[in-house]
Amino acid sequence: MATMNEFERRRRERRMRERRRKKRIRAAIILTAFVCAVILIVILVMSRCSSNKPAETVQLGGDGTSETTLSPQNEATPAPTPTANPMTIPPASENNDLMDIIEDSGQEKRCYLTFDDGPTENITPQILDTLRRYNVKATFFEIGSLIQTNPSMARRVYEEGHLIANHSDGHNYAKLYVSTDTFMNEVNECYEAIKDITGEAEPFKLVRFPGGGFNSSADSYSPVKQECKDALAEYGFYYCDWNALNGDAEGKTKDADELLDYLIDSAEGQDNLVVLMHDAASKQATADALGSIIEYLRGEGYTFHRLDDIEYQSSSVGTGLDDEYTDSDYDEDTDMSGDEDEGSTPAPRRTTSPAPSSGSSGGSSGPIIIQ
Numbered sequence: 001m002a003t004m005n006e007f008e009r010r011r012r013e014r015r016m017r018e019r020r021r022k023k024r025i026r027a028a029i030i031l032t033a034f035v036c037a038v039i040l041i042v043i044l045v046m047s048r049c050s051s052n053k054p055a056e057t058v059q060l061g062g063d064g065t066s067e068t069t070l071s072p073q074n075e076a077t078p079a080p081t082p083t084a085n086p087m088t089i090p091p092a093s094e095n096n097d098l099m100d101i102i103e104d105s106g107q108e109k110r111c112y113l114t115f116d117d118g119p120t121e122n123i124t125p126q127i128l129d130t131l132r133r134y135n136v137k138a139t140f141f142e143i144g145s146l147i148q149t150n151p152s153m154a155r156r157v158y159e160e161g162h163l164i165a166n167h168s169d170g171h172n173y174a175k176l177y178v179s180t181d182t183f184m185n186e187v188n189e190c191y192e193a194i195k196d197i198t199g200e201a202e203p204f205k206l207v208r209f210p211g212g213g214f215n216s217s218a219d220s221y222s223p224v225k226q227e228c229k230d231a232l233a234e235y236g237f238y239y240c241d242w243n244a245l246n247g248d249a250e251g252k253t254k255d256a257d258e259l260l261d262y263l264i265d266s267a268e269g270q271d272n273l274v275v276l277m278h279d280a281a282s283k284q285a286t287a288d289a290l291g292s293i294i295e296y297l298r299g300e301g302y303t304f305h306r307l308d309d310i311e312y313q314s315s316s317v318g319t320g321l322d323d324e325y326t327d328s329d330y331d332e333d334t335d336m337s338g339d340e341d342e343g344s345t346p347a348p349r350r351t352t353s354p355a356p357s358s359g360s361s362g363g364s365s366g367p368i369i370i371q
């Protein structure tokens with residue numbers, strides 16, 4: 001009997017040991033499955049993060065005569081972010097006509113004073129002194145080669161809180177508007193000069209076409225300019241023309257009073273003003289008239305801002321405004337090549353610009369190296 005009981009006890013113990021062993025195996029299996037699941041989740045999360053990174057840089061063919069550092073804006077790269085103000089305006093890839101964006105912004109009574117063709121030794125300091133006296137910030141569309149000639153003056157423009165924007169490297173129409181490649185190379189040269197002066201890694205990408213970007217049959221460079229707008233969009237640049245001016249590059253030379261009168265006429269009835277003036281060596285009258293122009297516009301209720309300071313409220317851009325304008329509205333700027341002015345325009349008007357299409361031009365050939 002004792003033997004039978006002993007046998008039964010040992011059998012129960014074996015069963016219990018077997019059950020415990022199976023339990024440990026099940027626990028091990030469950031633990032292993034849990035660890036595998038955690039690893040899988042981590043891998044999935046990491047792969048998603050890496051897929052959101054910008055695409056690899058691309059290098060396009062070229063003859064190597066010139067190097068640029070422009071970054072293309074494509075599906076994988078985010079829209080450019082202005083340095084001074086995180087705007088909510090449409091990205092340049094959608095609409096890079098800043099004049100269009102300003103007019104559609106919904107903001108009221110804002111004035112953007114702009115000075116083209118500097119920096120200069122004699123006029124820039126006078127303009128800066130006046131802007132400081134009235135506590136006004138403005139935008140200077142500077143020429144890259146002149147930034148290098150007058151770096152201290154460009155630096156002063158920046159240090160006094162004004163926006164330095166891009167007005168090509170040489171401002172010579174015949175060289176600049178040969179093709180989108182020649183244009184974009186000059187834009188890049190100027191952009192590099194602005195980077196050097198400001199120390200900013202990515203200054204606000206804003207260009208003003210020498211001579212304006214207006215689409216006009218009176219402008220022989222107009223077809224190339226329209227293609228350049230697409231190239232600018234591809235590289236994340238806005239461009240900006242004007243809708244008011246003091247007339248300092250129009251027709252006969254004017255004194256300060258005449259410049260003020262011209263400005264008053266051109267600004268009439270407009271809610272947002274982008275005012276064209278020139279910071280060129282011969283434009284003493286522009287410096288002389290600036291104080292009275294600021295006082296007049298301030299009296300009319302305008303506030304003054306840089307072109308990277310836009311209170312954008314609208315969700316729609318380019319709502320048929322272009323239909324109002326005609327070819328005869330073309331306005332000229334100053335060509336440093338010495339070409340004659342291409343006609344004067346008493347009324348500042350804008351003309352149609354085609355919507356930029358991504359990837360259509362600006363680097364399929366030529367010396368642009370995309371980084």
Ligand SMILES: [Zn+2]
Pocket residue numbers: 116117167171209210211333334335
């Ligand atoms: Zn110019």
